[in-house]
Amino acid sequence: MDEKLEDKSNISLTDLFDVGQLQRVQNAFSDATKVASVITNPDGTPVTAPYRFCRLCKDVIRKTKKGRANCFYSDAVIGKQNPGGPIVQTCLSGGIWDAGASISVGGRHIGNFLMGQVKNELIAEDELIGYAREIGADEADFAQALQEVPRMSLDEFRDIAQLGFVIANELSNQAHQSLRQKRDIVALRKVEGALKESSERLQLLLDLNNAIVSNLEINALVKLIPARVRAVMQCDSVYLSMPDEGGRNFVVRGLDFPGSKGYLREGAVLEMFGSEAGRAFAEGTARRCGTEIKGQNPNVRRIIFGEGFRSECLIPVTAGEEKLGVLHLSDTRPDRFSLHDVGFLAQVAGQIAIALGNALKYQKLSDTRQRLADENSYLTREIQSGDRFKEIVGDSPELRKVLAHVSTVADTDMTVMINSETGTGKELIARTIHQLSARRDRMFVKLNCVAIPAGLLESELFGHEKGAFTGAHERKIGRFEVADGGTLFLDEIGDFPIELQPKLLRVLQEQEFERVGGTRPIRVNVRVISATNRNLEQMMREGQFRADLYYRLNVFPIHVPPLRQRQGDIPQLVEYFVGHYARKMNRPIRRIPPAVMEAMVRYEWPGNVRELQNLVQRAVILSPGDELVSPFAALRELEAMLPQPPPEERLVDVERSHILQVLKESGGILGGENGAAARLGIPRTTLIYKMRRLSIPRGIGGS
Structure with a gap:
């Protein structure tokens, strides 16, 4: 635009443009932004019909003398030649915004792109109506007409004014080209093609502006943008190179390449180092490349040779200081992209940056909102799920040994595996490790691996993307993301499906995973504590549990002895539970008879602390006075229901023998009308639980 042209003193917009074309550009801008616009000569006379x-x-x-004078003054201000950017002007005492961008050729001002008539959202309408009195207008008519004027913030209007400035610049570029080609008919025909291209390019800018306004979904944007750019630029391939989480590689996003031979693929990961795209990204400058491959990394060379590319144009996409990626155009023709193309694509990249920046902020906000909702929902379920005792009760040597292990490992980030029988308080031990660790201020999230169907466990643990499977109507944050920065407790890890174990192993090794249906790796910082009552070493030998996963989980094992092996803790536990439930049920219990306490200490407690807790709760319910009633009548009822064992047999042995006998009778079948669970009169899940507790293997009793 700095080159001075001859015979340009009488050039006007109508000499260089078809008015109908200018009208279409102007109207498309107003339809996209909902802002009034008009294209004028430098003296303010309209070239196009005012729109909106x-x-x-x-x-x-404008019906009043003073109002007309104010409008003419505002038009004169925003109609000045200003190559540095749009001029934003306020009128109506600061209540209405207008803006203008000049159109020039060879340094000469030939027209204006004016836009505005937008209310300042910060100014009350009562103040605006007061302006009617200043100019002598009818206040009622003024107030009614004011309702039709759009309202927006200054930042929103400045973005729209910037788009108008981009359009005015593109018109200036085309005016420059038109003037140089005006001297003969052949040149004029070329102008028609250039104007057509200009119209398409301007339409692309408007389309991108519409995308900014209407689309905040990042995946939809990265698919839409390259397709629109390729259609206008008429090149072979367009995609966005976006940095991965680590910032060392590009991920190919939104690839639009109908003629691909397969070397360049959607989702491909390309190393930044040793690539022209990486240099454009790092330096923030556009680059045009030919077939030179010197200094390019092997992956880039393979793609260039394989697809037959002979020219590329690489435009960095940045929003302020934030680097979002690179707009990557490729073609099999040499010298396909001109400096003019680079200038236009830089404007396109500016619009893309706004769109992607807004979408990324929206995605982060949505993820944060969903994570907070998930945390709130999770904590609500935790509170409602039952009693939560914050203390570990007991002082036996066996328990002190366990707590010593807890103190040793808590301050580290090592994985811990808690191994014990059902009902010993594995979750309480895991919570204590979390509370003593540096992660105590973040989430403690638990997941019972046996309580969730295998088909849903992957989604529950790792989350899923919208549309990942039937019924996935929204993105879901998994337990690993909820626990980020905190601790994840995986109870019943022995029941973790073998087909999902490699994905769990990857998280333990790399602290990285993808949601179900996702391709973007998600990094987390989570400590994993697992628990089981099963023999995982035997499961490894039988091929039911991966050895590498076992060793990752079992870095620091903690064995919690069953209650029968730490009888010294029983009196304290009984007193603790009696006090808790007495307060909860408003019972005046102050005394536990020695005979009752002695019976509880002698009892084997096959269900461990959980059985003791439930039995004490039942005893408190049955105790109307200040003395605890013995709860062992319920146990005697259970014993009466079973075949009488020899005197030396324990209740747990009798129960095991009885289940084995029924399994033999049912041929090893657990469920169904004639299965062992139906014969025992208990649910199938209860039978499976009892078999695990009593170390009865699955499949026993079958032929």
Whole structure:
């Protein structure tokens, strides 16, 4: 634009452009932004018909002498030649915004792109109506017309004014080209093609602006943008190179390449180092490349040779200081991209940056909102799921040994595996490790691996993307993301499906995973504590549990002895539970008879602390006075229901023998009308639980 042209003193917009074309560009801008616009000569006379002008300006304000004078003054201000950017002007005492961008050729001002008639959202309408009195307009008519004027913030209007400035610059570029080619008919025909291209390019800018306004879904944007750019630029391939989580590689996003031979693929990971795209990204400058491959990394060379590319154009996409990626155009023709193309694509990249920046902020906000909702929901379920005792009760040597292990490992980030029988308080031990660790201020999240169907466990643990499977209507944050920075407790890890174990192993090794249906790796910082009552070493030998996963989980094993091996803790536990439930049920219990306490200490407690807790709760319910009633009548009822064992047999042995006998009778079948669970009169899940507790292997009793 700095080159001075001859015979340009009498050049006007109508000499260089078809008015109908200018009208279409102007109207498309107004339809996209909902802002009034008009293209004028430098003296303010309209070249196009004003579009979306509000009645307030033309029928109310301009009907008064003072109003017309103010409008003419505002038009004169925003109609000045200003190559540095749009001029934003306020009128109506700061209540209405207008803006203008100049159109020039060879340094000469030949027209204006004016836009505005937008209310300042910070100014009350009562203040604006007061302006009617200043100019002598009818206040009622003024107030009614004011309702039709759009309202927005200054930042929103500046973004729209910037788009108008980009359009004015593109018109200036085309005016420059048109003037140089005006001297003969052949040149004029070329102008028609250039104007057509300009119209398409301007339409692309408007389309991108519409995308900014209407689309906050990042995946939809990265698919839409390259397709629109390729259609306008008429090149072979367009995609966005976006940095991965680590910032060392590009991920190919939104690839639009109908003629691909397969070397360049959607989702491909390309190393930044040793690539022209990486240099454009790092330096923030556009690059045009030919077939030179010197200094390019092997992956890039393979793609260039394989696809037959002979020219590339690489435009960095940045929003302020944030680097979002690179707009990557490729073609099999040499010297396909001109400096003019680079300038236009830089404007496109500016619009893309706004769109992607807004979408990324929206995605982060949505993820944060969902994570907070998930945390709130999780904590609510935790509170409602039952009693939560914050203390580990007991002082036996066996328990002190366990707590010593807890103190040793808590301050580290090592994985811990808690091994014990059902009902010994594995979750309480895991919570204590978390509370003593540096992660105590973040989430403690638990997941019972046996309580969730295998088909849903992957989604529950790792989350899923919208549309990943039937019924996945929204993105879901998994337990690993909820626990980020904290601790994840995996109870019943022995029941973790073998087909999902490699994915769990990857998280333990790399602290990285993808959601179900996702391709973007998600990094987390989670400590994993697992628990089981099963013999995982035997399961490894039988091929039911991966050895590498076992060793990752079992870095620091903690064995919690069953209650029968730490009888010294029983009196304290009984007193603790009696006090807790007495307060909860408003019972005046102050004394535990020695005979009752002695019976509880002698009892084997096959269900461990959980059985003791439930039995004490039942005893408190049955105790109307200040003395605890013995709860062992319920146990005697259970014993009466079973075949009488020899005197030396324990209740747990009798129960095991009885289940084995029924399994033999059912041929090893657990469920169904004639299965062992139906014969025992208990649910199938209860039978499976009892078999695990009693170390009865699955499949026993079958032929």
